[in-house]
Structures are given as C-alpha cells and as structure tokens.
Amino acid sequence: MNPLDGLLALLVFPGLLYALPMGWLMAGSERRIVARLQGRIGPPVTQAFYDCVKLLAKWPVARPLGDTFILTLLPLLAVGCALGALALLPALGGRQGFVGDLILFVGLLEMAPLCAVLAGFASRSVYGAVGAAREAVLGISGNVPFLAALLALAVASGSLSMARIAQAPWAVRLPALLAILACLPVKLRLNPFSVANAEQEILAGPLTEYDGPRLALWELAHGLEWVALTGLVAAFLVPVQGLPRTWGVVLFALASFALVPLLATLAAATARLKVQQATRFLWRWASLAAAVAVIVALIRHGRA
Amino acid sequence: MAALTHPLMRLVDLARRRSPWLFHFNAGACNGCDIELVACLTPRYDVEQLGIRLEGSPRHADILCVTGPVTRTTREALATVYAQIPEPKVVVAIGSCPASGNVFAGSPVIEGPVERIIPVDVFVPGCPPRPGAVVEGIAKAIDILVKRETAAEVAR
Numbered sequence: 145m146n147p148l149d150g151l152l153a154l155l156v157f158p159g160l161l162y163a164l165p166m167g168w169l170m171a172g173s174e175r176r177i178v179a180r181l182q183g184r185i186g187p188p189v190t191q192a193f194y195d196c197v198k199l200l201a202k203w204p205v206a207r208p209l210g211d212t213f214i215l216t217l218l219p220l221l222a223v224g225c226a227l228g229a230l231a232l233l234p235a236l237g238g239r240q241g242f243v244g245d246l247i248l249f250v251g252l253l254e255m256a257p258l259c260a261v262l263a264g265f266a267s268r269s270v271y272g273a274v275g276a277a278r279e280a281v282l283g284i285s286g287n288v289p290f291l292a293a294l295l296a297l298a299v300a301s302g303s304l305s306m307a308r309i310a311q312a313p314w315a316v317r318l319p320a321l322l323a324i325l326a327c328l329p330v331k332l333r334l335n336p337f338s339v340a341n342a343e344q345e346i347l348a349g350p351l352t353e354y355d356g357p358r359l360a361l362w363e364l365a366h367g368l369e370w371v372a373l374t375g376l377v378a379a380f381l382v383p384v385q386g387l388p389r390t391w392g393v394v395l396f397a398l399a400s401f402a403l404v405p406l407l408a409t410l411a412a413a414t415a416r417l418k419v420q421q422a423t424r425f426l427w428r429w430a431s432l433a434a435a436v437a438v439i440v441a442l443i444r445h446g447r448a
Numbered sequence: 449m450a451a452l453t454h455p456l457m458r459l460v461d462l463a464r465r466r467s468p469w470l471f472h473f474n475a476g477a478c479n480g481c482d483i484e485l486v487a488c489l490t491p492r493y494d495v496e497q498l499g500i501r502l503e504g505s506p507r508h509a510d511i512l513c514v515t516g517p518v519t520r521t522t523r524e525a526l527a528t529v530y531a532q533i534p535e536p537k538v539v540v541a542i543g544s545c546p547a548s549g550n551v552f553a554g555s556p557v558i559e560g561p562v563e564r565i566i567p568v569d570v571f572v573p574g575c576p577p578r579p580g581a582v583v584e585g586i587a588k589a590i591d592i593l594v595k596r597e598t599a600a601e602v603a604r
Contacts, residue, residue, distance in 0.1 A: 175496070183491040187499050188466075194499060197463035198510070203535040205507070271505075347504035355507035355534045 153231040157393060158375055163230050166397065167367025168192040170374065170404050174334075177408035192367060199360035211266075215354065218263040219361035225255030226368035233375045234307040235384060235396045246304045250294065253372060256365050257283050257331070260340075263362075264350030275349025278419055279340035285423040286330035286337075289430035293320035296437035297380075299445050310379050316441045321380055323434035328373055330426065332366075334407055336414035337422050374400040461594050464510070464536075467499040468590050471509035471533065475526050475562065477516030480576035481543035485513060487579045488586075495583060498590075506532040511589050514568075517545035517552045518560030530566040536596045538589045540570045542582060547571045 153159055171192035179186025207215070229252035232245050257279060264276025297309040300316035312320075330337040341349040348354075351362055378399035384392035417425070474482055488495045489502060503509050506529045518526060530539070539562075544550040546562035562568055569592050572585035 179494070179496060184494040185497040186494070187496050191467065191499055194463040194466040197459060198467045201460040201463065202510075205532060205534050344504075348508060351508075352505045353507060354505075355532075359508060 150231065153236070154227065158233050158235040158371070158396070159227060159231045162397075163227070163368055163371040164364075165193075166400070167364070167371045168196065170370040170401065171363075171367050173401075173404050174408045174411070177405055178412045181409065181412035192363070196360050196363055196367075199363065200357050202356035204356035204358065211268075214266045215263065216358055218259045218266065219354075219358055219365060222256040222259040222365040223361055223368065225252045225259075226365050226372055229253040229255075230368060230372045230375065232306060233372065234310045234379050235375060236389060236392060241305055241307050244304045245306050246294065246298060246309060249306060250291065253369075254283075254287070256369055259365075260350045260362075263354070264352075267350070267353035269353045271347040271352040272350050274346050275340050275352065278346075279350055281419055282330055282337065282339055282422060282426075285426040286327045286430075289323040289426060289434035290327040290331075292431070292434035293323040293437050296320050296434065296441040299438070300441040302445075306379070307385060311383070311385065312441075313444065316437050316444065317380060319433045319437035319440065321377065323430050323437060324377060324380075326426070326430035326433065328377070328403070329407055329410060330422070331373055332370060332407065335411040336417045338411075338416050339419050339422055371400065374403040377403060464594050465590055467501075468510045468586070468593060469501045469503045469508055470511050470513055470586070471503055471506045471529070472513045473506075473515070473522075473526060473529055475514055475516035475522040475546065475560070476519035476558075477543065477545060481515035481545070481574075484576045484579050485515065485542060485582055488582050493579045493583060495586070498587075500586065506530075507534065509533050510537060510593055511586065512537060512539045512566075513542055513586075514539060514546050514562050514566075515542045516560075517549045517555075517558050518562050518565060520557050520559055523559045523565055526562070526565055536593055538569045538593045538596070539566055540572060540585050540589045541568045542572045542585065543577060544573055544575045547573060550575060 155161060169189060172187065172189040175191060176186040176189050229249050232241060232249040232252070234241060261276045261280045261283070264272040264279065294309070296316055297312045297320050298304055301309045301312040303309060329335070333341050341351070346352075351359060354362060375396070378396050382392070382395045382399045384396055387395065472482065472485055487493060506512070512530060512533055514526065516522070541547055541562050545552065546560060546568070549558055549560050552558045559565070570585045570589045572581050574581055577585075
C-alpha cells in the first residue's frame, strides 16, 4: 500500500467521506426499523446526524482539568482507531493492503471498546464503572469467537493480509462468518447484548458522565464501528477484489447496509440478556461456529 | 464571517429542534405524571418521531422534565441535576405539584414549588396531565430551547 492509497483509504473510501454519512444512516435506520417493528413511526433516518450536530453545539459543564484531558483524549482515540480500522478493510478491488494488516485491523478495531472501558472507569461514576466492567466482560467473551474466526480464515488462506483472507475457501468462510455475525450485536451493543449501555438499569453505562462535544465523539466512534463491522462482513461476502471498482464500491455499500435490518430486527425482537446469559451464549454457540471454522481450516491446512 | 457562521447557526438551530433529549426527574411525585410522560413514548404518541429521546443521564439532556412537589430529600438532588445539564437547557414542570405543591402545599416536608429551586420555562398543569398536553409542553420547550441559544449567540 503506497502512502497516497493509504491516505485515500483513510479519508475517502472506505474512510471518512464514505463512513461518516454511512454511519449516521446506519444508526438512524436502525432506530427507524426498530420503531416500525414496534408499531411506531420512529425518527427520520437522518436522526443520528442531527444528534451529532446538536451535541457538538452544546456547552459542556466545566470539570477539573485532569478529568477534561482524559475524558477528551479517550473518545478522540476511539474515533481515530475506528477510522484506522475502517481504512484497512479490503473494500476496494485492486488495493492489496500489506502483509499483516489483519493484526493491525484487529488491534485498531478493539481500541474503541477498550477506550469505552477506560472512559467508564475514568469518569469516576458508579454507573460508568458498572458499565465499564460489563463492557469488559462482554468484550472478552465476544472476542474469543471473533478472533478465532479471523484466525481460521488466516490459516485457511495461508496469509495475514485482509485482501487474501477475504478470499478464503467457503468451507471455512461460512462458519467463520456465522461466528462474526453472532459477535456483531455484541460489539455494537444492540439488544439482546445491550448489557454495557443498559439505559434502564445503569443510565448510559460507561458514557454516563459524558456531555456535549465529547459525547458527540463517542456517537461518531459508534457510527464508525457500525460501518467497520458491517463492512468486515460485507468484504468477506462480496468478492470486491474480482469486480470493477465502481461496482465493487456499490455492492460493498449495499451488502454492508443489508445487515442493518437484520440487526434491527434482532434488537426489536429480543429483550436484554443478563451478563451471565450473554456470555454463556457467546462461549457456547458463537464459539462453536468459530471452532468449526478453525477445525475445518486446520484439516484443510494439514492436507495441503 | 457572518455569512459563514449564519448557515452554520441555522444548521445548529435545526439540529436542536430535531433532537431534543429529555431527562426525567421525579421530585417526590406520586408516579401519576411519570406514567403519563412515559406514555408519550408508546406507539400511540411516539415522540421519538420528533427526535425526542428519554436519556438516562442528565449530562446528555437538553430538556429537564420535573414531576412532583419537591420534597425535602429531593431538593438538593434537583439542584445538582439541573447544574449537570449542559447549556442550552430548558425546564418543563409536568403536573400541578411542581407548579403549586397541589394537595401537598403547606406540608412541612415540601420545599417546592419547583420555581424556588430552579428556573422553570414551561408549566404543564394537570393531575396528571394527559400525554397530549405533555407533548404540547415539550413542543413549547423546544421552541424556547432554539431561541435561547440564538439570543446568547447574538449577545456574544
């Protein structure tokens, strides 16, 4: 990946210029679809954009300087890392990335939830601390199948490059995708896995003490996470590498967006699980799919 | 500069109008008004189509909805919560209790009405008010919210 390509990936596609409106659209559509399924009209799909502008234009209550510093740094880091993860997605045909970008991708993708955990503890609120602890527990449980699935793909394709593992054989790709799909509502904190931001129990979880522009940054990071995670599934589903660029981009965007109704339906149809139930589901069923992927990948690897 | 900031301010006004987040504070209410406020979120009234969201944290809120006559134990909490809401903010007093103390007026444990503790912008009378009246009160509060900040910007 040459520097210009990298910059374009970061700022244009699948980075900032594509991900910002797409993130707002996805978050807005999710709320809209949930509302329709509950028999309500729901907010317009542009709602997330308005929320973001409004939060940016609020005047936060003054806090001690040390608090302000850490509470501003963490969401900034989360936004930056989510954007970096996005830029590494193999979403554009002909862009090969570099060897080992899978490891960087996983690291960057994990930074936003990690920052949320730190933010919860740093805000020195009881609700923030409880939310952060839940986020950490769920993050670990969700990451076991998620990382195992990515590992299986890497073994099956014999590479640590995102563009290569997106073309892993289907016998491995299917169970791996199932495991990743099961982790999506966990990583996006949607029902039934909205354990960390459970607003009826612990206010807003790790983000309870955030206000104004700093909360807007968190919303922004969350939007970018939406685009990055649905984009990851889309990149594995759609063979963008073989397609002409424009068609690849359109198909990638459509496939990413097609996951939103799926996740929204799940969120509307289910109630929140307890921490224990959620982790049990992840360890038992999501890990099973990931284990199948790993075993198939190892068997194929042994044969070759 | 004015030509540049003007459309931006209009966008901010629009965003404020389309995304008012509520924080609900129960200052010793009997739960009647609280039920009517929550009824506004149900499919029949569905205030979420106006971008309204009931937030768990006062720091996320734009509009503070107070119910109840403000008892001695809730007085300090009310003042704290009001101070935690970032500017611009608007206060809506829902029901007769925060306006006058209602049947609790004169009680030794009542510190209200709410205007003694924090400034109120909109009163929604009723015991309890119907959800339609609550929605109307919040709509008025949104108008005040948008105008308030514009005035502050002009002064600056």
